[in-house]
Amino acid sequence: MRGYANPIQYMLEVAEIPYEFKRYPCTLEAVEWKEDKFNLGLNFPNIPYIIDGDVRLTESLAIMRYIGRKANMVGTTEEEMRLADESGYKALDLRSELTRVLYTDWTESGKAEFLNPETRLGLPGFLKLFDKFLEKKKYLAGEHITFADFLLYESLMWCEMLLPDSTDGYPNVTALRERIHNLPAMQKLRKSEKFVSWPITTPDAQGGHRKEDLRKEIP
Ligand SMILES: N[C@@H](CCC(=O)N[C@@H](CS)C(=O)NCC(=O)O)C(=O)O
Structure with missing residues (x-):
């Protein structure tokens, strides 16, 4: 698995x-x-x-x-390290919520709740914040790839596989997912x-x- x-x-x-x-x-x-x-x-x-x-x-x-x-994937400057930690822990929150729904509430209403923009820990709320956070950035911490990118990427992939199109409409998030997905080592x-x-x-x-x-x- x-x-x-x-x-x-x-x-x-x-x-x-x-x-x-x-x-x-x-x-x-x-x-x-x-x-x-x-x-x-x-x-x-x-x-x-x-x-x-x-x-x-x-x-x-x-x-x-x-x-x-x-x-060398934790950020190269104090600022990058801070941003990697901050976004990494946020990505962990998203994964925890996704895991919770998958393990205990994978029903039509559970999924709808997860996809609802008004839900406090719903997917759109996370994506909106990550999309803004990624503005004008290559990776979550800035110029350099960090552990946070891989963590977020994986949850985005789960969402794509289980709830197709659920991450559409967030161009910076999509660009990050594609960037990681297309790394030669990942291919x-x-x-x-x-x-x-x-x-x-x-x-x-x-x-x-x-x-x-x-x-x-x-x-
Ligand atoms: N907080 C832990 C959670 C790990 C976890 O939940 N592991 C699951 C599989 S993904 C498990 O089955 N653990 C084995 C066990 O609890 O004995 C982490 O982030 O690594």
């Missing part, structure tokens, strides 16, 4: 950092994860995790910032067996796992 791991993989690919990707069978009952969970020396056992020499880390944003510091990854496009969620989710939820395939 894509879950929270894909944007971490994107960063590793774009930064050309070699890695071994361990994917677990897509169910929480999987014995493989049960066996590993408390035996890997993780402080807060969870998926995704990263093991890099002595470093053992969970929490997807912490992992992305860790890779970002290694790969190469999508053509390789290392890339998992579907499902987005685990089988216990209400949405994002069954084939009929995939409304648009994106090459």
Whole structure:
């Protein structure tokens, strides 16, 4: 499944950092994860995790910032770092809300609520803010790509796949999504067996796992 791991993989690919990707069978009952969970020396056992020499880390944003510091993808100036953090945490809010809807409210009314511009944590509200934030900028932090871009990109892709056209009408957001999507490393990854496009969620989710939820395939 894509879950929270894909944007971490994107960063590793774009930064050309070699890695071994361990994917677990897509169910929480999987014995493989049960066996590993408390035996890997993780402080807060969870998926995704990263093991890099002595470093053992969970929490997807912490992992992305860790890779970002290694790969110069956390911003190159104090201002860029601030903007990357700010927009990265905002992108995390969007992903959390999307995850909540997918796991607990993937109904017609739940989706309508998520797509309603008046909803406090609805998609249009996020997109409006991100579109303005991206004005005259190449990436969220400015000139340089950061972890925040990969995080937002992934949620935008989920939206496109599950709720096609839901991100239309926000040209700066669309341009960012296309820019990340078309990075040579991203194109190469999508053509390789290392890339998992579907499902987005685990089988216990209400949405994002069954084939009929995939409304648009994106090459
Ligand atoms: N806050 C964590 C959440 C991670 C999470 O929810 N992981 C899900 C899959 S995407 C899981 O199944 N974790 C395994 C477990 O809880 O044992 C993060 O951002 O990495």
